[in-house]
Amino acid sequence: MRIVVLDNDRSQADVICQVLTSAGHICHGFQTAKDLLGHLRKDNYDMLILDWQVADMSGAEVVRRAREKMPEQAPVLFLTTASGEDDIVAGLAAGCDDYMIKPLRRSELVARVQALLRRAYPTQNGAExxxxxxxxxxxxxxxxxxxxxxxxxxxxxxxxxxxxxxxxxxxxxxxxxxxxxxxxxxxxxxxxxxxxxxxxxxxxxxxxxxxxxxxxxxxxxxxxxxxxx
The missing domain is CATH 1.10.10.10 (Winged helix-like DNA-binding domain superfamily/Winged helix DNA-binding domain)
Structure with missing residues (x-):
């Protein structure tokens, strides 16, 4: 599946993409919401992973505008810090499907992503x-x-x-x-x-x-x- 990642920290976005590419996905990372949304107008993705605290746009606004350009069932996973309880509430209220606390554990990231994709695209996972x-x-x-x-x-x-x-x-x-x-x-x-x-x-x-x-x-x-x- 094709996954797009938004994180201000380029090294973090690169690590996420490396992990998910190793798990068999196609992954592209962006550091600003403007670049991400501009790319979504030109290309297709099946899932969004974003840092809730990006610099140039609120997480809720990113989710709202990204969903207008992605498949209706595309899952959204957002990332926050251990102290970001308000972020968790806001992210789930904005319609995100799941969240993870930084620092990320690679095996958990892959498991969460696979679970969300199975739920969103049931006919594409193991159907004969x-x-x-x-x-x-x-x-x-x-x-x-x-x-x-x-x-x-x-x-x-x-x-x-x-x-x-x-x-x-x-x-x-x-x-x-x-x-x-x-x-x-x-x-x-x-x-x-x-x-x-x-x-x-x-x-x-x-x-x-x-x-x-x-x-x-x-x-x-x-x-x-x-x-x-």
């Missing part, structure tokens, strides 16, 4: 079969069916299609798609992604008569639309 209308994704063998028939898709086409269906109606940036599907490939030609998207569109027959449309988002990426929703 996911269904979206006439499409069924069997995640263990990596098999895709349409109306009961197995589709001939490659490994990357399978996970690219699943990424779109898990984010129906949500624009996905090219950077997000690259990190989610081409995880270990630091650079791929732009045409490679476009070709894979075109193959997914054709093999899954993502066209209006089947209730879905996979469209480019100008200068950004792609979005899968469910028609009539």
């Amino acid at each position: 079969q996911l269904q979206f209308g006439q499409y069924v994704f069997e995640t263990r063998p990596g098999r895709l069916l349409m109306d009961g028939a197995v589709l001939d898709v490659t490994h990357k086409e399978f996970y690219l299609a699943l990424l779109f269906f898990r984010n129906i109606g949500r624009p996905l940036s090219r950077a997000y798609i690259h990190e989610a599907v081409w995880i270990r490939e630091t650079a791929i030609p732009s045409r490679t992604m476009d070709t894979h998207v075109s193959r997914v569109r054709n093999k899954l027959q993502l066209k209006p008569e089947n209730g879905f449309r996979l469209v480019p988002v100008y200068s950004y990426g792609y979005r899968l639309e469910k028609l009539g929703a």
Whole structure:
């Protein structure tokens, strides 16, 4: 999953990102609320971790404005000090999902994050079969069916299609798609992604008569639309 971290202390943000990257997540850190919110307008994240006492904006305002740009179910974990009882009350009142007391313990951080993500995205954690209308994704063998028939898709086409269906109606940036599907490939030609998207569109027959449309988002990426929703 993609996680964004806000902390005035760059070294703290870097440590959090290192820990979560080692746990299999994609993590980006920011030191100001302005930079974070500006980035959220351009890219997609599944979870927010923030220091409640950032310098340029109140924690409550950061949460409110970040939630406008993130998935509705995206969990928020906030960090405070042992003496920050008022912060804890304010953070939970602002709609945060959990909190941790600094200094952070690495194993606890990973456990808290995993628990919040499991709760927020239950179908993405250990599910063997996911269904979206006439499409069924069997995640263990990596098999895709349409109306009961197995589709001939490659490994990357399978996970690219699943990424779109898990984010129906949500624009996905090219950077997000690259990190989610081409995880270990630091650079791929732009045409490679476009070709894979075109193959997914054709093999899954993502066209209006089947209730879905996979469209480019100008200068950004792609979005899968469910028609009539």
